[in-house]
Amino acid sequence: MTADHLLPLLALMGAASYFQTVTGFGLGMIVMGATSGLDLAPVATVATLVSLVTLANSAVALPGKLHHIDWRAVGAATLGILPSVVIGVLILDYLSSAAAGILQWLLGAVVLYGGVSAALRPAPLPRRSGNRSFFVSGIAGGLLSGMFGVSGPPLIFQFYRQPLSLVEIRCALILVFTATSVTRTLFSAWQGQLSADIWIQAALAVPVVALTTMAARRFPPPLSAAATRRIAFGVLVAIGGYLMLPGLVELVARVT
Incomplete structure (x- = not known):
């Protein structure tokens, strides 16, 4: 280089x-x-x-x-991530390019919707979610990582919606x-x-x-908890748009 x-x-x-x-x-x-x-x-x-x-x-x-780390939440998420990364790679190998493109667009739409809705209401949940939900977010993150190399959105959404302090969320x-x-x-x-x-x-x-x-x-940076959460959810909006962009470009190319 x-x-x-x-x-x-x-x-x-x-x-x-x-x-x-x-x-x-x-x-x-x-x-x-x-x-x-x-x-x-x-x-x-x-x-x-x-x-x-x-x-x-x-x-x-x-x-x-x-x-500061919620070890049970981190452990549950990690248990979901590690095997699902391999599954995501296998799914991508199995799907045709057209089907993979449609799936990527749908996933991008879900991430975009989640980011927008959460950014509009950045307040955390009233109670901590169960460990099973952290495991599920890990599975979703691993699948995204295996298929498209983007593991963050489900995990970011899951942790930033919890009634945890920012330092607890960051470290986790x-x-x-x-x-x-x-x-x-x-x-x-x-x-x-x-x-x-x-x-x-x-x-x-x-x-x-x-x-x-x-x-x-x-x-x-001197940011409040609400501002930091909005930044996190804003990044999710950008990721969702990024995942949807190839499908939109292809659609426009077909129409024109």
Whole structure:
């Protein structure tokens, strides 16, 4: 990777790490979406790199915060994520391209609707949901990750709707996505995808991620709980639109 691609990628990872430390999510979605649009690096390379730097983000963001984590909720969500990622990949392999496109559009519509409705009413639920609902959100997130590489929306919606403090939500989401990154990293290692170039890029990215994560811990933005929830749900709206966009483009192309 040349310097004119590497430097913007490092800056992007730093900004995404700050956002993830503040909200609990976003590093993978921001970096993958931006690098794909700007053509900074191959998607497979960036996905592997994101998994590695996510571990660095959590290693700096979580120390001293583990007592805030709802371990039963995180455990239930993780149990749902890990097997459903594989199922999502198998489903995508089985579906035709047309059927996969329709499914992606429907999922995008659901995510968009959930994000809009929640952003209009950002107040949390009156009572914590049961562990089964966290497990179901993990299954939905894993399926989305396996089929379309976007695992966040169901988990973001689930945790941000709970009557938990923002620090509890942030730490729980960071830990859940860390578990996913560990799984992806081990799978990449098993497939022999952790090349010397990846390790060099990770060695350059980890200090940037660590510094911006520490900055987010010490200097978080002055946002209220309601404002932070609106930002989270606004991101869901953007993700829903992103999932729907390919189907809309194809439909317009057919009509014209």
